[in-house]
Amino acid sequence: MKPKNDTFLRALLKQPVPYTPIWIMRQAGRYLPEYNQTRTRAGNFLNLCKNPDMATEVTLQPIARFGLDAAILFSDILTIPDAMGLGLYFAEGEGPKFERPLREEWAIRDLTAPDPDTHLRYVLDAVSQIRKALNNEIPLIGFSGSPFTLACYMVEGGGSDDFRTVKTMLYQRPELLHHILQVNAKAVTDYLNAQIQAGAQAVQIFDTWGGMLSSAAYEEFSLAYLRQVVSGLLRDHDGERVPCIVFTKSGGIWLEKIAAIGCDAVGLDWTCDIGEARKRVGGKISLQGNMDPMVLFSGPDAIRKEVQRILVSYGSGSGHVFNLGHGISQFTPPEHVAALVDAVHELSRAFH
Ligand code: CP3
Numbered sequence: 061m062k063p064k065n066d067t068f069l070r071a072l073l074k075q076p077v078p079y080t081p082i083w084i085m086r087q088a089g090r091y092l093p094e095y096n097q098t099r100t101r102a103g104n105f106l107n108l109c110k111n112p113d114m115a116t117e118v119t120l121q122p123i124a125r126f127g128l129d130a131a132i133l134f135s136d137i138l139t140i141p142d143a144m145g146l147g148l149y150f151a152e153g154e155g156p157k158f159e160r161p162l163r164e165e166w167a168i169r170d171l172t173a174p175d176p177d178t179h180l181r182y183v184l185d186a187v188s189q190i191r192k193a194l195n196n197e198i199p200l201i202g203f204s205g206s207p208f209t210l211a212c213y214m215v216e217g218g219g220s221d222d223f224r225t226v227k228t229m230l231y232q233r234p235e236l237l238h239h240i241l242q243v244n245a246k247a248v249t250d251y252l253n254a255q256i257q258a259g260a261q262a263v264q265i266f267d268t269w270g271g272m273l274s275s276a277a278y279e280e281f282s283l284a285y286l287r288q289v290v291s292g293l294l295r296d297h298d299g300e301r302v303p304c305i306v307f308t309k310s311g312g313i314w315l316e317k318i319a320a321i322g323c324d325a326v327g328l329d330w331t332c333d334i335g336e337a338r339k340r341v342g343g344k345i346s347l348q349g350n351m352d353p354m355v356l357f358s359g360p361d362a363i364r365k366e367v368q369r370i371l372v373s374y375g376s377g378s379g380h381v382f383n384l385g386h387g388i389s390q391f392t393p394p395e396h397v398a399a400l401v402d403a404v405h406e407l408s409r410a411f412h
Contacts, residue, residue: 072303080408081129086387137205143174161217173247176254191259202260206267207244271310330385335373
């Protein structure tokens with residue numbers, strides 16, 4: 061069944077909309093005091109992700125505050141490597157880490173895609189609970205990391221400044237990295253399809269680190285596997301089309317190539333001009349983005365000005381979902397998010 065507010069789904073499919081819909085990457089997070097409270101109650105971030113009641117609660121927090129046009133499942137991209145047995149943990153203030161990074165050839169050869177129905181049941185339970193709680197008011201977005209971005213964390217064992225370990229594997233033992241990516245592509249496809257079957261009405265693939273590769277390596281080690289995932293996705297569920305968004309951070313230079321892999325929309329970071337991007341894809345797909353998250357540290361007037369600039373740049377007509385160019389910062393004042401959502405809704409009516 062279509063949600064009451066289906067502007068987000070319609071914009072992704074380039075169908076007419078009365079205004080430009082907006083959601084925000086990391087909309088449920090530490091900039092919200094109510095999130096921090098629930099997280100304290102959970103003990104830590106992973107417990108929060110693994111408890112469907114609490115994951116539902118935090119998913120709904122930004123929806124209750126702001127007039128957002130979509131909800132996104134509260135989870136993390138690293139649930140897949142965790143389910144593969146790498147032992148995910150979050151060291152306070154240090155970001156994600158793995159107890160058993162994937163470095164040895166035997167471990168790589170042993171790697172298998174987890175069965176989402178058993179190993180990631182808690183995510184699917186959260187999806188169905190969130191769908192119930194949303195009561196068909198707005199659509200729910202499911203998500204996954206890209207095969208390459210997951211491989212970065214799996215091989216590095218956490219975040220990295222230069223991705224030296226995974227890039228060394230890429231140049232020295234490309235067949236080993238290809239093996240990991242092949243397993244990851246199956247894992248991501250199965251995981252997203254399970255989320256769709258549990259009720260996700262659109263999906264986004266986060267390729268956060270693909271943009272760190274050379275153009276040749278991007279095509280071979282990230283884009284090829286994104287294409288494989290997208291072509292394996294369920295595109296219809298419950299009689300409705302399930303749109304798919306691909307977001308490669310710093311991937312603006314490869315926009316035409318990303319647009320050609322079969323996705324419905326491409327997410328853009330703030331470095332590219334969205335109007336030029338629209339011309340480059342010839343209106344064939346939709347675009348999502350692309351305000352610099354740092355604009356939210358200014359004030360309501362500067363936020364409105366930047367919203368207007370982006371709306372003018374995209375121009376008239378459907379096919380634009382407003383978002384930030386990357387996740388919202390934990391230090392963002394929530395009132396500025398309210399100003400952003402209202403500005404997008406108000407100012408965009410003139411473009412439809
Ligand atoms: O958008 C949403 O509201 C949905 C939830 C969501 C989270 N992570 C919650 C989260 C989504 C879509 C993600 C995706 C994710 N996770 C990505 C891709 C997007 C991006 O930001 O590039 C990546 C690379 C990760 C891995 C990850 N998870 C990192 C690097 C960190 C630490 C970063 C930090 O800001 O400390 C996380 C933790 C994380 N994931 C938090 C949240 C709300 C903060 C955890 C906390 O409460 O301490």
